[in-house]
Amino acid sequence: MNLLKIAFRNIFSKPLNTILSLVLLGFGVGIISLMLNVEQNLQEQFDRDIKDIDMVLGAKGSPLQLILANVYHVDAPTGNISRKEAERIAKHPYIEEGIPLAYGDNYRSYRIVGTTPQLHEHYGVAIAEGELFSATYSATIGSAVAEATGLKIGDNFFSAHGLTDETDVHTNHAFTVVGIFEPSGSVIDKLLLTPMESIWGVHEYVEEETGEKPDEEITAMLLKKKNPMAIMALPRMLEDTNMQIALPSIEINRLQTNFGIGMGTIQAIAYVVIFLSILSIFISLFNSLRERKYELALMRTMGASQGKLFSLIILEGLSLTFMGMVFGLLLSRVGLWILASVLKSSFQYDFGNLWLVPSEWLLVVMTIFVGIVASLLPAFTAVKIDISKTLADG
């Protein structure tokens, strides 16, 4: 026999009240925890993919689109730019490195990106099997691509025009898989990398039709700055060209601020749910106290100190809060698991780690604190019970 046992017996002697409190608190905590996790994961993913890319050079259009297309590979590119022009910018003394990207084709909706070894080296992704692409039409593929498509080293495949569907397949040149990257959690996981010559080669026939030379064009160039002045100086060089420079940190920040309004609303609703659930814990404690007044007076006549009754009521409130919170955290994990399995195909966001993220600890501490506060008034009421009067009236 101990206080916790009595507390639990009391809690579960009113199962409906208890379930209501637990469900309310569980959902409140669950929604907030889910959002904190998604936010944290997205943030990590954003940061991992931005990784020291200070600027992106590409065709004029929406700067956000430029970033989404070329850093995260989730949006369509803004257009092509001249390779020569881009290289001129990349050679600017303020720029440390420029990584060219040329793409426009997909294999089963995974992008085939023509680039140089700079790209995977920039993300620090090693090769798990096979070797790095070198010859034209050789490809080293990301781990998620390999997993989803079943492509193995030595396999051949054709690219399809565009970034999503396979209606227009380029059958003039077959690609060969020569290597597979290790999983890194970065954008490399979902790309097929090949030399830029492959992309140009596949599109040679376009040249005949339009008279443009594809080998003079790339999609974008990722820039790392040497000197912070680059951010000021470079845009001036782009006047009278079809090019623009976008800063990933600024664009993503803007995106998150806009997202943030939606997130903030859901979060506010979740906090209201938490408040309601704590209120319901408070009310059910208070109600049960009225019914149990005689019991509590009885316990006093059997020698229970006021402190013991105080602890008992606090313990009941705290146990309810704790159980509701654990229930909520479990709920959010189930939600995360569902999200992860749904998003895996399109975004590859990895929700591997299910332990508490740092911001959740604040949620835990806050919830427990509010739970204790809600138990305080009932606990003081329990202590103040006039045993003689209660028993005489009983």
Next chain:
Amino acid sequence: MLKSTNIEFQYPNGPSFQFPDVNCEAQEHLLLLGESGKGKTTLLHLLAGMLRPTRGSISIAGKDTSGLTNAQMDAFRGEHVGIIFQTAHFVESLSVEDNLVLPHFLNNKKVNKQKAASILDRLNLKHKLKQFPKNLSIGEQQRVAIARALMNDPSVVLADEPTSALDDKNANEVIDLLEEQARLSGASLIIVTHDQRLKDRFQKRVTL
């Protein structure tokens, strides 16, 4: 074992009472008789330390209780006084067994489930040990309440109108039981009642 001297009690903004002295030796049985409104329950609560007298003193097991703080009084009562109320009440969420060991736990003593079983056995209720109080008949509940009052081997057992709701047969049985169990536990027994049927059963009587 229990001795009260010149006690008076004044309810805040309410009636005041003057009580005759009560003196109950160890293992003695005493009847406190009084009509309604004479302050029977008030006296019982005073003797149990749930109310503190405005004047006069009460000593239990040789200890003057007027000097005790409320917290000390709670602990002292738990240790030395067993109380049986007019209607039996329990912690509803706990089994009969847990209700019986509650006085041990609440007094920070080692919980002795064997004792609960043996006292219940004396009252022919051992088979109800794992049941919940609300599933017991009123008579069974009253017997469990008697068992609970004896769990801490009290010096004094106080019973408040234990027979008022019972017919002659049951009233006699409960009193037999109370007397027998108090004797077996070596406790003094004080019964507060207005029930005139009990008058002739006790040699020692105090009338309010």
